[in-house]
Amino acid sequence: MEDFDKDLLSVQDVRCLLAKARAAQKILAGYSQAQVNTLVKAMADIAEQHAHELADRAVKETGFGRVRDKVTKNLLASRILWNSIKDMKTVGIIAQDKEQQLMEVAVPFGVVAGLVPSTNPTSTAIYKAMISVKAGNAVVISPHPAALNAITRTVELLRSALKSQGAPEDLVSVMAYPTQEGTAELMKHQDTGIILATGGSAMVRAAYSSGTPALGVGPGNVPAFIERTADIKKAVRHVITGKTFDYGTICASEQHVVTEHVIADTVRAEMIEQGCYFLNQEEISKLEALIKNPRGGLNSKIVGKPAAAIARMAGVEVPPFTQVLVAEQARGNVGKDFPFSWEKLSPLLGFYRVQDAHEACELCMELLHYEGAGHTLALHTQDHLLIQEFALKKPVSRLVVNTPATHGGVGATTGLPPAFTLGCGGIGGSATSDNVTPLHLFNKRYVAFGLIEPESLASDSQPTTSVTDIDIEALTRKVISQLKGC
Template sequence: MSITEKDLEKIVSQVVKNIEGAITNKNIEIPKNLAPIKINDHHLKGVFEEIEAAIKATSEAQKQLMLEYRIEDRQRFIQAIRKKALENAEKMSQMGLEETGMGNLKDKIIKHKVVAELTPGTEILKTDAYSGDHGLTIEEMAPFGVIGAITPSTNPSETIISNSIAMLAGGNAVVFNPHPGAKNTSTFAVDMINRAIIEEGGPENLVTTIFNPTLDTVEAIIHHPEVKLLCGTGGSQLVKKLLSSGKKAIGAGAGNPPVIVDDTADIPKAAKAVLDGATFDNNIPCIAEKEVFVLEAVADDLIYHMLKNGAVMLDRQQTEAVMKTVLTEKEDLKAASCSGEKPRKTYGASKEWVGKDAKLILKEIGVAYKEDTRCVICEVEGDHPFVMTEMMMPVLPIVRVESIEEAIELAKKAEGGNGHSAIMHSKNIDNLTRFAKEIGTTIFVKNAPSYAGIGVGGEGFCSFTIAGPTGEGVTNARSFTRKRRCVLAEGFKIV
């Protein structure tokens, strides 16, 4: 009995209906924006209902990668991922904006293009060799195996693409636990990456995720014996959780990057650069300028040029109104001290305002703005909540200082010892050197917007996992490998 093409189409159609029925019966919702690319290839690649199944599939795929494929195959897969990411940059940007409500479309498209083009692949892996009378020893960069990665809602698909390229380049496979607030965008990215690899003849499930990520799935990934390395991009609590797991962990923690402008800076250039960095994707990148310390002698000039570049200055009353709108307030949990000092009030950025447009913030408090308005600025004291809180929105506090010494001390307090990023505008080498040494951040940008630190408008590669707390810095494929020594000896005897 022969099967015609028409019969085959009927069979495929029925299989698809059965899959859809099974999904519906299990009450699993597949978003419309994650519709199948082809009708006869319905299921999402690398996306699992159960975390155990995801980890098992990832482990099997990684073993297959190491046994059946070469390094040049990995690079071929990576090139395919880059191509797919560039093709879908606008789509993923739109999805991320609609799902999270944070940032802006133009800058999200730039971020996707940057991670696709500037995240290093296998070319960054180097082997050391030692040869002599007694043989040959090589030290190569070997994979950990399965990596468990927790990704944020601020840069969901960007982080997944960047991490996937770097981790696969090192010979690993990865199971992602995305932030629940960005699960649809993250799922799309994982499906896209798998399709890119499969189309190049690679194994499925080198990159996987869970369809409904929760804290329970995070715990399952952290403690699963098949997961050999952990990587987390998020706040300090996440980093602490990973480091307490007993496994090797790479942690990208919080930041509150300060920027100093001294009296030798090119002020018009500095004003534009500070605003370019602070407003990029509405300030949600963790490297972005969060507070400005400017020497009194040039403060008025800096503010003038900021106003010319799309900033709106608030008066004291308006500043208080913004503070009440965009910050949440809570009592410090610490008890009163022996001196009778009362617990301090602490602040956090209100989730509903994180990543929102400056014009929306101004509209909320009834302040006029122009079409090109992109940042809200205000003058405050060095310990103001706007200075000490990682705002992640285009509200930029400005603090006047009398000396470079005062600027550095206040900047260090605002940065909070996170060791993440800092920026300075100056032509004084001594001032630049002193601030760089004292602030001790993973990224230090001089006379440019903060995003130059990840290769945008500056030199160097890109990554959206900046591992300050665990010391890997701006991560790449090397960060996700371990040193392996292979020795070929020539029978030397110990006398």
């Protein structure tokens, strides 16, 4: 194999995987809802059983994050996700309205292209595989090369779960030779029905420009506004919990603390009490130089690393128990020249003081419009009118209140659907503002019966009664009995 061109090998691999996935999906199309649920439950069970193994593999291979938090991610993507989706109707006739005489039929996309990042490799692979199969699709995963082994092991386990239920293993597969050319082939191929893109901005843009329907997510750059009525101790605990979870590798994690002058010193003191280290100006300069890579973007060497390790890289001495490195920023320090205003994917925070909630509102929007529009904002307050004001004005798809942004955004501590693909809406360049679920992975075929005669639509006509008296329940039973032949 060493003599082969890797790009050509990757493209051929993708074509073979797609052919097998398409054949497997045709078999899945004949399954009932109960049979599909059995498959997804088996996938959830085996992922849960191996949650620690997969977390350990991911950390060892990528160097990002920490095992205990990746275990939590794997459980969120398996057991917790299953509990959220198990009762969803995703096969055949999924809804009917007797009064309007409408039926809705789920129509799977067929094959999903699942692009999986290195920051959340095993959990994202589990999540995308489960929601794809639940919606009646096969999935071919394009793994980030830096996490190939961990993702491949995840897929092996999921395939074994499918095999144990007598289902085709090729409902879930993974590229063996991931290259940009191979992934491009996967996204553009006629057998790919939809793309689920989670990763860097360039990759997401490529997914949307591929010509294939796509659901992608933009970067997060989450401000956490601690307002004067907040429970400061609890708010700080939530911010640190979210920021340190897996060392900041989730896109919904906090990137900035914004707080009012009247409580700023108290917030700062509480942050120090709970393990934050506030950098002096010389130390800020050293960290800013480290955050940037030679091309001016984010330095991948700091991604998913603990605060003390990042400080050592920058030549800054901090206490060994330090949880988060914090740089206080002037009000106008937002943009490419101010790395602490970026999404940093590590336990680094910017700290901004503002006069009041109005100025906080403006600063949060400025940070989001620089990077992270459409994603997530965290608000810590007891003022319900302020919550409503922020809900009406902020350019985000998720406003999480009095909870860690990381956990709240992915649905771990809120009522949002558990997900590792978080839509950013039109403002963020995404086709959806939702946390993506199986309901996003099929189209709907509407069956609509005539209710009135067309002649009655004329302005001088009176409405008539129903065209026919239809027994919609009997018709539904008939359609269900014929679905397997379609």
